[in-house]
Amino acid sequence: MADPRPPFAALGDKTPEAVFGGLPTPCYVIDEGALLHNAEILKRVQDDTGCRILLAQKAFSNYDLYGLLAPYLAGTEASGLFEARLGCEEMPGKETHVFCGAYRDEEFPELLEYADHVVFNSVGQLKKFGPAAKNAGKSVGLRVNPECSTQEGHAIYDPCAPGSRLGVTRAQFDAGMTPDLLSLLDGLHFHTLCEQNADDLKTTLDAVADRFGDVLSGMKWLNFGGGHHITRPDYDIGLLESCIRFAQNEWGVTVYLEPGEAVALNAGFLCARVLDVTVNGQVTNVILDASAACHMPDVIEMPYVPPLYGAPAGESAGSGVTCRLGGPTCLAGDVIGDYVFDKPPREGDLLVFGDMAIYTTCKNNTFNGMPLPDIYARKTDGGFVKLTAFGYGDFKQRLGSPKRP
Numbered sequence: 178m179a180d181p182r183p184p185f186a187a188l189g190d191k192t193p194e195a196v197f198g199g200l201p202t203p204c205y206v207i208d209e210g211a212l213l214h215n216a217e218i219l220k221r222v223q224d225d226t227g228c229r230i231l232l233a234q235k236a237f238s239n240y241d242l243y244g245l246l247a248p249y250l251a252g253t254e255a256s257g258l259f260e261a262r263l264g265c266e267e268m269p270g271k272e273t274h275v276f277c278g279a280y281r282d283e284e285f286p287e288l289l290e291y292a293d294h295v296v297f298n299s300v301g302q303l304k305k306f307g308p309a310a311k312n313a314g315k316s317v318g319l320r321v322n323p324e325c326s327t328q329e330g331h332a333i334y335d336p337c338a339p340g341s342r343l344g345v346t347r348a349q350f351d352a353g354m355t356p357d358l359l360s361l362l363d364g365l366h367f368h369t370l371c372e373q374n375a376d377d378l379k380t381t382l383d384a385v386a387d388r389f390g391d392v393l394s395g396m397k398w399l400n401f402g403g404g405h406h407i408t409r410p411d412y413d414i415g416l417l418e419s420c421i422r423f424a425q426n427e428w429g430v431t432v433y434l435e436p437g438e439a440v441a442l443n444a445g446f447l448c449a450r451v452l453d454v455t456v457n458g459q460v461t462n463v464i465l466d467a468s469a470a471c472h473m474p475d476v477i478e479m480p481y482v483p484p485l486y487g488a489p490a491g492e493s494a495g496s497g498v499t500c501r502l503g504g505p506t507c508l509a510g511d512v513i514g515d516y517v518f519d520k521p522p523r524e525g526d527l528l529v530f531g532d533m534a535i536y537t538t539c540k541n542n543t544f545n546g547m548p549l550p551d552i553y554a555r556k557t558d559g560g561f562v563k564l565t566a567f568g569y570g571d572f573k574q575r576l577g578s579p580k581r582p
């Protein structure tokens with residue numbers, strides 16, 4: 178029976194084996210149809226409101242797909258030199274914005290070749306690098322911290338937590354800002370959300386208005402950052418659009434949003450096969466050829482239990498058998514999660530995790546000498562294109578000189 182959950186919508190009525198059975202595992206698959214579905218939603222928000230939406234590359238930077246996304250987006254957002262270069266090279270002719278916690282002297286001149294909007298994280302960095310950015314004709318911004326936490330239980334993702342190093346508080350702004358520095362600024366940026374709905378954006382925007390409304394009256398743009406789960410089925414797009422219009426009307430600014438997740442939400446899969454099944458007391462352990470620690474690190478870092486086709490996460494309540502899925506590495510905690518199966522998986526079975534396009538391929542690693550899974554694009558006609566060819570060389574070249582005498 179088909180799995181009706183959004184991460185598996187792209188499979189329609191087909192089974193994972195029917196769709197992915199011919200691919201070597203482990204592998205990531207990026208679904209072009211699902212990406213286009215998201216892109217159309219984001220385009221509609223831009224057409225409705227006149228805001229501009231950028232792809233935050235930290236979440237999704239599989240640049241083979243940038244050409245598909247480009248007609249729907251205003252450009253890319255980067256976290257530093259390399260992502261700025263990637264966005265500039267792979268989405269040419271579109272905007273390239275960059276925000277970095279702190280820029281380095283030796284990278285800044287090159288960064289200016291790629292970025293058109295440069296956002297600083299402190300008054301000190303604005304003072305140090307702002308004049309060079311301005312002289313190079315760049316649009317200059319400052320990230321502010323509205324000191325408004327709207328998320329619970331994810332302190333690691335809360336840039337508004339007390340003592341945060343991200344963004345300038347009003348007290349820091351007042352202590353360091355001078356008329357000369359203020360004259361460098363074209364825009365303000367805030368980023369405070371993570372997988373949140375528009376009600377939290379509204380709360381945050383009210384805090385921004387309260388703390389920085391006077392500054393915004395003199396700005397050209399306001400960037401709402403990322404963390405807006407716009408392409409999730411229950412997302413309140415009407416409220417998002419009214420927040421955008423509020424900022425446009427109140428301060429006369431161009432509004433930018435830079436979601437990462439929303440662009441590629443539910444647009445990817447990680448396909449794995451079962452290598453072994455063992456029973457230790459009450460626990461049935463299923464060892465896969467994919468690893469949480471290496472191939473989906475957010476499962477451990479965030480943490481969360483990723484959706485698995487056909488098997489809900491959690492404990493069996495009566496029917497079904499609970500199995501613990503883990504990777505083949507030596508890390509005891511390399512556990513993907515507990516899932517309820519009709520019957521325990523067997524060696525060779527294909528298991529497919531959903532929502533695997535975001536914070537995966539751009540974040541994976543070769544700990545334990547684990548191979549990097551190859552990445553495939555699934556075209557809208559159902560065919561596959563292999564985008565990478567990882568092997569031993571990718572593991573080795575990150576660790577030293579391959580031609581040591």
Ligand SMILES: Cc1ncc(COP(=O)(O)O)c(C=O)c1O
Nearest residue numbers: 233236368403404405436437438
């Ligand atoms: C400054 C900034 N912009 C955009 C994003 C993208 O956020 P998301 O992928 O949750 O939409 C992040 C994520 O951490 C960020 O730090």
